Amino acid sequence: MKHFTSVHDLDSLDEALKLAFELKKDPYKYQTLGKNKTLLLVFFNSSLRTRLSTQKAGLNLGMNVIVFDINEGGWKLETELGVIMDGDKPEHIREAVPVIGKYCDIIGVRSFAKFENREDDYQEKIIQQFIDYAGVPVVSMEAATRHPLQSFADHLTIEEFKTKERPKVVLTWAPHPRALPQAVPNSFVEWMRQTDYELVVTHPEGYELAPEFMGDLKPEYDQMKAFEGADFIYAKNWAAYNDYGKILSKDMNWTVTDRQMAVTNNAKFMHCLPVRRNMIVSDSVIDGPNSIVVPEAENRLFSAQAVLKMLLDQMK
Numbered sequence: 001m002k003h004f005t006s007v008h009d010l011d012s013l014d015e016a017l018k019l020a021f022e023l024k025k026d027p028y029k030y031q032t033l034g035k036n037k038t039l040l041l042v043f044f045n046s047s048l049r050t051r052l053s054t055q056k057a058g059l060n061l062g063m064n065v066i067v068f069d070i071n072e073g074g075w076k077l078e079t080e081l082g083v084i085m086d087g088d089k090p091e092h093i094r095e096a097v098p099v100i101g102k103y104c105d106i107i108g109v110r111s112f113a114k115f116e117n118r119e120d121d122y123q124e125k126i127i128q129q130f131i132d133y134a135g136v137p138v139v140s141m142e143a144a145t146r147h148p149l150q151s152f153a154d155h156l157t158i159e160e161f162k163t164k165e166r167p168k169v170v171l172t173w174a175p176h177p178r179a180l181p182q183a184v185p186n187s188f189v190e191w192m193r194q195t196d197y198e199l200v201v202t203h204p205e206g207y208e209l210a211p212e213f214m215g216d217l218k219p220e221y222d223q224m225k226a227f228e229g230a231d232f233i234y235a236k237n238w239a240a241y242n243d244y245g246k247i248l249s250k251d252m253n254w255t256v257t258d259r260q261m262a263v264t265n266n267a268k269f270m271h272c273l274p275v276r277r278n279m280i281v282s283d284s285v286i287d288g289p290n291s292i293v294v295p296e297a298e299n300r301l302f303s304a305q306a307v308l309k310m311l312l313d314q315m316k
């Protein structure tokens with residue numbers, strides 16, 4: 001594994017799962033592996049879980065960790081080639097990235113979709129320049145079209161809580177006041193399609209995810225029908241892909257409440273967080289006995305630690 005940007009970068013999903021569970025049992029098992037190795041986490045966007053869990057994952061492996069909020073601490077970056085840099089951006093990403101690469105052994109990058117140009121976002125223009133020019137392994141901490149550390153943790157969580165071999169897992173859209181990226185749903189669908197779970201994606205018409213992630217999966221536009229007999233409900237908002245970046249609906253009938261959970265098979269409720277309560281999900285559901293959002297967030301530590309361990313193993 002050279003970089004970690006999607007489930008497809010893993011040499012073996014089963015081995016990665018086993019490693020994550022091994023690390024959960026004994027987080028300090030490889031605490032000298034990362035000695036004298038530096039993990040540098042570059043954030044273009046806000047974060048709580050990714051920032052804390054990925055930093056702790058590096059520390060658990062004995063790494064030195066630097067966290068860099070590039071928009072606060074660094075120079076404003078030009079990311080386009082051929083631009084005459086006479087504006088408000090003193091530095092080009094083409095210099096910043098190789099320089100950052102000289103100060104570390106592994107880079108984590110968070111750079112959300114900008115919704116300015118679908119092609120730029122879906123070609124992953126920012127993280128791809130880190131991959132092309134940093135000279136060290138790059139780990140996605142949510143890029144424009146995927147959030148693989150989250151999806152890995154989601155898979156771990158479902159494996160921990162499932163009560164049958166092939167659970168029914170439902171990804172449901174829910175309303176939100178802002179236009180959010182498709183990265184989490186894309187990544188969740190792509191990752192879940194690597195398992196033998198029964199996966200259902202439900203959302204209003206117009207919110208179809210990109211075909212490259214859905215494959216031959218067809219969405220269910222009737223949320224109640226989708227929820228019938230479900231074992232896991234994974235709620236998330238995302239802006240439209242086809243009408244790129246647009247908010248087409250704020251229909252609060254899609255907010256996950258006891259009404260929808262009542263037709264499930266006593267389903268667990270999941271969300272990557274942060275979550276807008278009473279937009280995405282009612283207080284009673286997220287505070288209820290079936291909500292596993294905190295154990296899900298806890299597993300972010302072990303998905304990150306497993307990825308870092310695999311990358312460090314290649315440096316021995």
Ligand SMILES: CCC[C@H](NC(=O)CCC(=O)O)C(=O)O
Nearest residue numbers: 178180181183184272273274276
């Ligand atoms: C892990 C999720 C990160 C991000 N979430 C947000 O940007 C939420 C912001 C908000 O609720 O205003 C997203 O939806 O991709």
Ligand SMILES: NC(=O)OP(=O)(O)O
Nearest residue numbers: 047048049050272273
């Ligand atoms: N789920 C997740 O990545 O949370 P943060 O955006 O707080 O890191």
